[in-house]
Amino acid sequence: MAALRPISLGERVFWIGVNDRETDLFEGLWPLPEGISYNAYAVLDRKTALIDTVREPYFEEYLEKVDALLPEGGAPDFLVVNHIEPDHSGSLAALRRRYPDLTIVGNKWTLRLLEQYHGITTGTRLVKDGDILDLGSGSIRFLLTPMVHWPETMLSLDESSKTIFTGDLFGGYGALEGALFDDETDAEAREDETRRYFTNVLARFSPMVSKALGRLGEADYDTIAPSHGIVWRRRPENVVRWFSRWSHFEGDTGATVAYASMYGNTKSMSEAVVRGLAESGVHRISVHDLSRSHLSYVLSDVWRSGTLVLGSPTYNTRPFPAMAALVDFLSDKGLKNRRVGLFGSYGWSGGAIRDLRKFVLSAGLTLVDPVVEVKGAPSSGDLSQCHDLGVALAREVALRPAVQGDNIGSADRAEG
Numbered sequence: 467m468a469a470l471r472p473i474s475l476g477e478r479v480f481w482i483g484v485n486d487r488e489t490d491l492f493e494g495l496w497p498l499p500e501g502i503s504y505n506a507y508a509v510l511d512r513k514t515a516l517i518d519t520v521r522e523p524y525f526e527e528y529l530e531k532v533d534a535l536l537p538e539g540g541a542p543d544f545l546v547v548n549h550i551e552p553d554h555s556g557s558l559a560a561l562r563r564r565y566p567d568l569t570i571v572g573n574k575w576t577l578r579l580l581e582q583y584h585g586i587t588t589g590t591r592l593v594k595d596g597d598i599l600d601l602g603s604g605s606i607r608f609l610l611t612p613m614v615h616w617p618e619t620m621l622s623l624d625e626s627s628k629t630i631f632t633g634d635l636f637g638g639y640g641a642l643e644g645a646l647f648d649d650e651t652d653a654e655a656r657e658d659e660t661r662r663y664f665t666n667v668l669a670r671f672s673p674m675v676s677k678a679l680g681r682l683g684e685a686d687y688d689t690i691a692p693s694h695g696i697v698w699r700r701r702p703e704n705v706v707r708w709f710s711r712w713s714h715f716e717g718d719t720g721a722t723v724a725y726a727s728m729y730g731n732t733k734s735m736s737e738a739v740v741r742g743l744a745e746s747g748v749h750r751i752s753v754h755d756l757s758r759s760h761l762s763y764v765l766s767d768v769w770r771s772g773t774l775v776l777g778s779p780t781y782n783t784r785p786f787p788a789m790a791a792l793v794d795f796l797s798d799k800g801l802k803n804r805r806v807g808l809f810g811s812y813g814w815s816g817g818a819i820r821d822l823r824k825f826v827l828s829a830g831l832t833l834v835d836p837v838v839e840v841k842g843a844p845s846s847g848d849l850s851q852c853h854d855l856g857v858a859l860a861r862e863v864a865l866r867p868a869v870q871g872d873n874i875g876s877a878d879r880a881e882g
């Protein structure tokens with residue numbers, strides 16, 4: 467069976483990636499209902515440079531595309547490794563076996579991880595920030611952007627075609643549906659799945675993403691070619707704007723309400739809060755029952771909206787387990803710049819609201835009163851208070867509609 471042909475990005479650059487519609491969970495964690503693409507590229511000059519590979523099960527399909535670009539008996543000269551996570555380097559060892567003279571190009575972290583993951587220590591070329599790889603008539607320049615998403619991550623700029631290969635930066639979930647370029651599809655419609663990818667995979671590294679965005683000013687590029695999702699050649703500024711907003715924790719005027727409930731008491735409180743929000747003019751409200759919504763989607767909505775409301779019963783003196791897991795992820799990812807409302811119920815000892823309050827204060831988020839905590843089933847007065855919480859949150863939105871990301875936290879907390 468013949469594989470799809472490479473797709474041309476211009477005279478010298480080709481997409482040689484693959485679609486994965488078989489994997490259910492990315493990183494074993496995050497649902498892929500629409501699949502994902504592993505984008506790899508080839509730059510043809512007097513010398514041929516491949517940019518990244520694909521996950522190991524797709525090696526044969528990738529290789530067919532590589533071979534389709536080479537003259538009979540030819541071989542690629544370089545493999546540039548922008549990111550060595552196995553979704554991009556899974557085929558690296560097999561490619562090297564097929565082309566033993568292939569020079570693997572990476573920075574000092576790439577070469578360290580190349581040995582750790584693939585046992586390869588020879589036939590490599592070390593590059594530093596700003597170095598140039600001469601391909602004959604044109605060249606590739608490297609911009610090191612550590613921790614977007616691993617320590618070795620870097621950007622590669624093909625200076626002749628003005629194409630910048632950005633790895634995970636500007637990537638998104640969703641296999642390619644025929645269209646490769648932003649001008650071949652409804653690119654705006656990919657925002658939700660791109661934001662979900664960002665929040666699941668890159669949000670923890672927001673300060674480094676922000677720094678990488680700053681470095682784009684040093685690159686003369688027309689086309690952004692990431693390792694997942696579509697290639698941006700008509701409006702690359704759109705995806706840059708998305709990543710800028712998300713990495714600076716800028717939320718919109720909507721609200722995300724995440725609650726857990728065992729017997730319906732906390733759920734009824736959530737309904738009253740949501741009604742208060744909606745009646746007071748908050749238009750985009752996402753409600754998640756944490757026993758049913760996957761955290762992948764909850765995180766994405768939290769990053770979209772400037773208002774977050776958490777509701778939880780006490781479970782063994784702590785928040786309900788699904789709420790504890792959400793808060794753990796929000797802490798890990800360093801959420802900032804959110805106005806937050808809290809509500810919950812308990813039978814005799816309490817504890818959920820105490821822990822949620824601790825999270826909000828330690829993260830430096832803005833806690834909006836009233837915090838509503840009820841013993842047993844909520845009374846009509848309790849539900850009125852929940853409604854009041856929704857109104858108070860909406861008032862905050864009206865006062866300060868934009869939650870601007872002027873505080874992106876410490877840059878030294880990342881670890882792959």
Ligand code: FEO
Nearest residue numbers: 551553615634693
């Ligand atoms: Fe697409 Fe960090 O790997």
